[in-house]
Amino acid sequence: MALCDQRCVPCEGGVPALEPGKIAALLAEIPAWALAPDGTHVSRSVRFANYYETMAFVNAVAWMAHREDHHPDLEVFYDRCVVRYTTHAIGGLSENDFICAAKVDALLGARS
Numbered sequence: 001m002a003l004c005d006q007r008c009v010p011c012e013g014g015v016p017a018l019e020p021g022k023i024a025a026l027l028a029e030i031p032a033w034a035l036a037p038d039g040t041h042v043s044r045s046v047r048f049a050n051y052y053e054t055m056a057f058v059n060a061v062a063w064m065a066h067r068e069d070h071h072p073d074l075e076v077f078y079d080r081c082v083v084r085y086t087t088h089a090i091g092g093l094s095e096n097d098f099i100c101a102a103k104v105d106a107l108l109g110a111r112s
Helices: 020-027 051-069 093-110
Strands: 042-047 074-076 080-085
Touching: 020 093, 042 093, 051 074, 051 080, 051 093, 080 093
Parallel strands: none
Antiparallel strands: 042 080, 074 080
């Protein structure tokens, strides 16, 4: 099943972060995203024509994050937004991060 068709599962800690091999396999499914050098998060920067489009995107990401109960760190600028996913409870990456990243890509549609 495609990442964007999956749902996040609750993660309260007590499970290990993903291993590098699994991270690499999942990262291949979201090629627009970059892995942090320390392997603890994935991020993507997206440019928009103006502040209105940027905020519409931020609001769509916030709605999706609420539905999935998995929330990104967002850096919002006039014409761009940086989206960063990590699973704070485990201090690294979980499948939830990749599921949500794929859902962000789906929100962007042709911009992916």
